[in-house]
Amino acid sequence: MTQHAQTPLVELRDISIAFGGIKAVDHVSVDLYPGEVVGLLGHNGAGKSTLIKCLSGAYKQDSGDVYINGEKAVINNPRDARSYNIETIYQTLALADNLDAASNLFLGRELITPMGFVDDARQEAETRKIMARLNPNFTKFSAPVKALSGGQRQSVAIARAVYFNARILIMDEPTAALGPQETQMVAELIQELKRQGLGIFLIEHDVQAVMDLCDRASVMKNGQLVGTVDVKDVTDDDILSMIILGKQPAKVA
Amino acid sequence: MSDPIPPSNGQTPPASPVAKFLRATEIDTRLLGMIGALVLIWIGFHLYGALVNGFGAFLTPRNLWNLSVQTSSIGIMATGMVLVIVTRHIDLSVGSVLGFTAMAMGLFQVRFLPEYLGLGSPLIWILTIVFGLILGALIGAFQGWLVAYRGIPAFIVTLGGLLVWRGAAFLVARGETISPVDERFSLLGGGPYGSIGATGTWIVGLIACAGIIYLLVSGRASRRSHMFALRPIWAEVVLGTLGCGLVIGTVLLFNAYPWPRGIVRQYAEANSIDVPETGLFISHGFAFPVLILITVGIIMTIVMTRTRFGRYVFAIGGNPEAAELSGINVRWVTVKIFAIMGMLAALAGVVASARLNSATNALGTLDELYVIAAAVIGGTSLAGGIGTIYGAILGALVMQSLKTGMVLIGFDAAIQQVVVGGVLVLAVYLDILYRRKSN
Ligand SMILES: Nc1ncnc2c1ncn2[C@@H]1O[C@H](COP(=O)(O)OP(=O)(O)O)[C@@H](O)[C@H]1O
Numbered sequence: 001m002t003q004h005a006q007t008p009l010v011e012l013r014d015i016s017i018a019f020g021g022i023k024a025v026d027h028v029s030v031d032l033y034p035g036e037v038v039g040l041l042g043h044n045g046a047g048k049s050t051l052i053k054c055l056s057g058a059y060k061q062d063s064g065d066v067y068i069n070g071e072k073a074v075i076n077n078p079r080d081a082r083s084y085n086i087e088t089i090y091q092t093l094a095l096a097d098n099l100d101a102a103s104n105l106f107l108g109r110e111l112i113t114p115m116g117f118v119d120d121a122r123q124e125a126e127t128r129k130i131m132a133r134l135n136p137n138f139t140k141f142s143a144p145v146k147a148l149s150g151g152q153r154q155s156v157a158i159a160r161a162v163y164f165n166a167r168i169l170i171m172d173e174p175t176a177a178l179g180p181q182e183t184q185m186v187a188e189l190i191q192e193l194k195r196q197g198l199g200i201f202l203i204e205h206d207v208q209a210v211m212d213l214c215d216r217a218s219v220m221k222n223g224q225l226v227g228t229v230d231v232k233d234v235t236d237d238d239i240l241s242m243i244i245l246g247k248q249p250a251k252v253a
Numbered sequence: 254m255s256d257p258i259p260p261s262n263g264q265t266p267p268a269s270p271v272a273k274f275l276r277a278t279e280i281d282t283r284l285l286g287m288i289g290a291l292v293l294i295w296i297g298f299h300l301y302g303a304l305v306n307g308f309g310a311f312l313t314p315r316n317l318w319n320l321s322v323q324t325s326s327i328g329i330m331a332t333g334m335v336l337v338i339v340t341r342h343i344d345l346s347v348g349s350v351l352g353f354t355a356m357a358m359g360l361f362q363v364r365f366l367p368e369y370l371g372l373g374s375p376l377i378w379i380l381t382i383v384f385g386l387i388l389g390a391l392i393g394a395f396q397g398w399l400v401a402y403r404g405i406p407a408f409i410v411t412l413g414g415l416l417v418w419r420g421a422a423f424l425v426a427r428g429e430t431i432s433p434v435d436e437r438f439s440l441l442g443g444g445p446y447g448s449i450g451a452t453g454t455w456i457v458g459l460i461a462c463a464g465i466i467y468l469l470v471s472g473r474a475s476r477r478s479h480m481f482a483l484r485p486i487w488a489e490v491v492l493g494t495l496g497c498g499l500v501i502g503t504v505l506l507f508n509a510y511p512w513p514r515g516i517v518r519q520y521a522e523a524n525s526i527d528v529p530e531t532g533l534f535i536s537h538g539f540a541f542p543v544l545i546l547i548t549v550g551i552i553m554t555i556v557m558t559r560t561r562f563g564r565y566v567f568a569i570g571g572n573p574e575a576a577e578l579s580g581i582n583v584r585w586v587t588v589k590i591f592a593i594m595g596m597l598a599a600l601a602g603v604v605a606s607a608r609l610n611s612a613t614n615a616l617g618t619l620d621e622l623y624v625i626a627a628a629v630i631g632g633t634s635l636a637g638g639i640g641t642i643y644g645a646i647l648g649a650l651v652m653q654s655l656k657t658g659m660v661l662i663g664f665d666a667a668i669q670q671v672v673v674g675g676v677l678v679l680a681v682y683l684d685i686l687y688r689r690k691s692n
């Protein structure tokens with residue numbers, strides 16, 4: 001996968017953003033091709049979430065540019081990101097706890113009746129459809145999501161990102177609250193979406209999962225990019241040492 | 254990620270008949286508590302009057318009709334305060350905005366418009382209202398803009414507004430009272446001519462009953478089509494009977510309050526009707542301010558439960574960050590919320606100044622406390638994300654009942670303040686206890 005003929009779906013070029021004195025992301029460049037899964041790794045606080053938030057419109061980078069399909073993209077807020085078909089599963093899930101699953105899934109993009117009212121019935125029907133695919137055990141359709149378990153909440157967040165035909169999917173620790181069985185389902189989902197040609201940024205702590213699911217892996221430490229490697233060229237120990245030592249393994253560098 | 258699904262029947266411990274009734278009818282306990290408090294207050298004041306003053310004046314058609322009119326202005330504003338508090342803000346300026354817009358409308362209809370349209374022009378009242386509502390909305394939008402786009406806490410912006418608009422209400426006419434207001438305008442304040450009479454009240458009542466039955470039937474149909482659990486038929490019948498019974502009871506009550514004799518005589522003379530020896534019984538029926546409140550309540554309920562905007566209000570209250578990340582323009586929605594609040598304060602200003610038949614710069618003083626108390630007593634959570642319009646209107650009725658009741662039995666203003674202040678704190682405390690228990 002090192003040689004790509006196409007233009008990348010996403011290119012983050014030289015992105016920097018600081019909070020107060022902390023350089024959360026410091027001149028980082030990564031890219032993503034259609035049908036590719038790129039893993040983002042690094043310790044807590046390495047800057048992974050902050051980096052992808054510049055792509056999802058949650059933050060505006062201090063410097064650096066975002067290119068989508070080779071063209072410079074202006075992303076000032078989450079609405080802009082959505083207009084580029086970028087969908088995000090946030091680490092915090094970003095759910096409105098007082099609303100039910102369907103209202104969360106369609107939040108900001110409600111289905112509307114001809115009269116101009118929110119079509120709750122159709123929203124719920126659609127939610128039932130997608131949940132049947134993602135998490136057949138999900139039944140609490142009318143409860144506010146604060147009444148749901150961590151795993152159920154996570155599947156609502158995943159459903160929301162998948163429902164709207166994303167071309168670029170950002171998954172920030174999507175399996176953090178899931179058990180082994182559900183984690184497996186998410187892995188299968190990622191592979192299916194990849195086959196459909198989506199580009200996926202996957203932030204993940206489990207190196208083995210990255211080796212299994214990703215084509216390339218980018219490692220960050222203290223806001224800086226340690227390096228990007230093709231997973232088939234490295235072992236999981238190589239990636240671990242990149243995370244811990246902050247250095248590219250000699251053979252790839 | 255599966256929680257076991259509790260079987261809907263059977264597993265729950267054997268319930269008392271009351272609990273069973275509540276579950277079947279889906280009446281929430283909070284609503285019931287509010288109605289219980291209301292009944293207690295009403296009976297309490299009536300008995301106190303009967304025992305101590307020798308005359309129970311509370312539960313009379315006259316007093317309850319007056320109560321409905323007096324509740325209107327607070328109730329109208331309380332529906333807007335729900336949106337403000339649901340999004341974790343507060344608006345302390347509503348009483349002053351009411352006063353300022355009422356003064357501005359007073360000047361507009363008494364000094365400005367007659368110069369161009371001539372005194373008594375039928376356009377005056379409607380132009381005045383349009384002017385007032387726009388002015389209120391602009392004031393609210395400006396305050397909302399300071400909150401949303403300039404990051405000043407709503408508490409501070411509207412605390413400033415509380416002083417600014419009250420001062421401005423004085424300045425626009427150097428403290429003069431503007432009176433009398435336009436004749437048609439004054440009807441919006443209620444009174445014998447500002448009510449729709451017996452026939453009109455029956456028509457409104459029957460429409461309301463038809464509406465209740467329609468809601469129950471269509472609600473049932475839509476539940477069936479989505480395969481949700483249905484209420485037992487008897488529960489539907491009980492709900493329909495309760496609802497329609499309440500409406501018809503109110504119709505009978507308001508129709509039982511006749512016009513005062515002097516007004517009847519005046520009216521009879523003007524229309525050359527012979528008044529029989531026994532007098533002429535002309536009913537008040539619903540007063541216009543009450544109809545305005547009901548209309549506002551229905552519109553705001555639809556806005557909150559059926560529109561995108563309402564959904565965004567709740568989402569922002571539940572998790573502002575998530576709302577923003579979902580693509581909601583949180584700041585713009587916030588401006589709209591404050592604009593609606595300002596507009597409703599102006600509408601309350603219409604009702605209040607029409608009722609007084611004059612605009613004074615003190616109009617609406619301390620109303621902010623009653624309005625906030627009404628919303629909170631009505632179940633709007635200060636933590637955000639939760640609240641209902643009907644609850645706020647009921648809350649307004651509770652607050653106004655307390656106020657009216659204390660006046661009736663002769664408590665002076667100082668005691669009223671002590672009680673109202675205490676009730677506000679108590680209501681918030683009960684709310685906290687209730688939510689802790691239901692979690
Ligand atoms: N909104 C913010 N305000 C201040 N500091 C922040 C903010 N967001 C992230 N940071 C800081 O930026 C750094 C990177 O955080 P983050 O991107 O969440 O790391 P990761 O996702 O890799 O665990 C941390 O030091 C964090 O404290």
Ligand SMILES: [Mg+2]
Nearest residue numbers: 048049050091
């Ligand atoms: Mg993170």
